[in-house]
Amino acid sequence: MNPEYSRHEPKWYRPKVPIFWWLKQWAYFKFVARELTSVLVAYSAVMLLVLFVVVDRGQVSYLEFVSWLSQPSVVVFHMALFLGLLFHSVTWLNIAPMAIVPKVGGRIVPAKAVLLAHYAAWFVCSAVLTWVLISK
Amino acid sequence: MMSALFLPILVAVLFIASPLELIELLTFGELQELVRLPLVRLALFGFVFLSFFHWAHRFRYTIYDTLQVSHLGRPIALLTYGIATTMTLLGAWVLWGIG
Amino acid sequence: MEVLRYRPEEEAEPTWESFEVPVHPEWMVLDGLNHIKDQLDGTLSYRWACRMGVCGSCGMMVNGRPVLTCATYLESLLPGPLRIEPLSGFPVIRDLVGDITDFMGKLSSVKPWIVRDTEKPVEDGEYLQTPEELAEYKQYSMCINCMLCYAACPVYQIEPEFIGPAAIALAQRYNMDSRDEGAQERMDVLAQHEGIWGCTLVGECSEVCPKKVDPAGAIQRYKVSASVDFFKSVLMPWGER
Missing domain, CATH: 1.10.1060.10 (Alpha-helical ferredoxin)
Structure with a gap:
């Protein structure tokens, strides 16, 4: 099975995969884009940590942070970040029914229901977080 | 998964809508109180831990797939997971110091 | 129809060869290949058997996508030319035949x-x-x-x-x-x-x-x-x- 031990066949043609194979087809590009948006996830995690530290330090540093956040270039960047994260979320949620095939009463739950449940969970999580964070 | 569920809204609220004053966030006092809650800090720790390792894992495989360097598998794995571990420890240290 | 040919006794790398193939509404890509083999160039090598999507031997890359050539209408891929290659990922023995x-x-x-x-x-x-x-x-x-x-x-x-x-x-x-x-x-x-x-x-x-x-x-x-x-x-x- 190890290709190192397969017989050498000098007459067979073995095409090489180009480095940019993932640019040749939309589906492959989407895949790499999905994987690379995980960079944005890490960035967002760093930003959340920064936010926590800044808030802990006091109002002055927090206001400084907010004024940095409201610079046009930063806002534009974060909007792009948001779109990237949205793409990341949607692609991951769409995968869920592939991996999770639950059974209720011996019957397989249809993939659509699993997908719907995940989107519902997404919505609920978002709503709860928003409710916690905005002023009442 | 966790990042898929929580991150878009957090970024939208905290880093876009609030600085643009589209919505009104908690007052600073409330926010500080929230940030200092041990449970909230613990949750954020779990969250950043997952996020960093999620990134490390995906990024590691993306490097393999796109650049075709799986013969460098070990150094790349060490690098990506190393960064994730460092970041997570850093996060733990930072969150520990809060409050 | 453009077909990737590889004749190891003649060439070191595969080359494209073009064939004019008539289109009939009921023809599959495989029928086009059979037309080439019957009428135009009998040396073209490829695998096929059942013509009904069950044997799994006629898979090829058509316009860059892997398909069963017996289950893909020629008409669905018009206008041509179609580009036919052997399945990706397998070393090519000859023309459209890969080693599995x-x-x-x-x-x-x-x-x-x-x-x-x-x-x-x-x-x-x-x-x-x-x-x-x-x-x-x-x-x-x-x-x-x-x-x-x-x-x-x-x-x-x-x-x-x-x-x-x-x-x-x-x-x-x-x-x-x-x-x-x-x-x-x-x-x-x-x-x-x-x-x-x-x-x-x-x-x-x-x-x-x-x-x-x-x-x-x-x-x-x-x-x-x-x-x-x-x-x-x-x-x-x-x-x-």
Whole structure:
């Protein structure tokens, strides 16, 4: 099975995969884009940590942070970040029914229901977080 | 998964809508109180831990797939997971110091 | 129709050759190739057998996508020219014929047959199964080993050690069969980096599958169950495996 031990066949043609194979087809590009948006996830995690530290330090540093956040270039960047994260979320949620095939009463739950449940969970999580964070 | 569920809204609220004053966030006092809650800090720790390792894992495989360097598998794995571990420890240290 | 030719006794690298092929509404891509072989150039080499999407031997890259040429209408790809290449990921022996030894080895490594700890004596009759138990694995049993999923899988192209979509789907076909007891043996092959963990879920294998086997789904389900098993064995080492 190890290709190192397969017989050498000098007459067979073995095409090489180009480095940019993932640019040749939309589906492959989407895949790499999905994987690379995980960079944005890490960035967002760093930003959340920064936010926590800044808030802990006091109002002055927090206001400084907010004024940095409201610079046009930063806002534009974060909007792009948001779109990237949205793409990341949607692609991951769409995968869920592939991996999770639950059974209720011996019957397989249809993939659509699993997908719907995940989107519902997404919505609920978002709503709860928003409710916690905005002023009442 | 966790990042898929929580991150878009957090970024939208905290880093876009609030600085643009589209919505009104908690007052600073409330926010500080929230940030200092041990449970909230613990949750954020779990969250950043997952996020960093999620990134490390995906990024590691993306490097393999796109650049075709799986013969460098070990150094790349060490690098990506190393960064994730460092970041997570850093996060733990930072969150520990809060409050 | 543009066909990638490779004649190892004449050329070091494949070259494109163009053929004029008439289009009839009922013609498949394979009929076009047969027209070339019958009327234009009898030296063209390719595999085919059943013409009805069951034997799985006529898979080729058509316009860059892996398809069964016997199940793809010429008309659906107009205007031409069509570009026909051998399936990606397999070394080319000649023209459109690839070497599939690698796949055959991987296939048998997952033991795609019913494994029993002890066989029932013949007198005791068949192993019975309910329709629900059949439904568990039926989808995966539809695989015809056409290898389109391998041709669509970038991981397999880049890391040929990867055991690949169809082999894992067929392992699942037997793992989920109520009569089978070989899951643990297959796990030894599959729960490795070259097994299920090599998959980065591009998902194209399921897109190109002509039999809707959904190998990508099979792999992800296997990942979930392997992880659950792993955590079980860590948290409850005394439990039976």
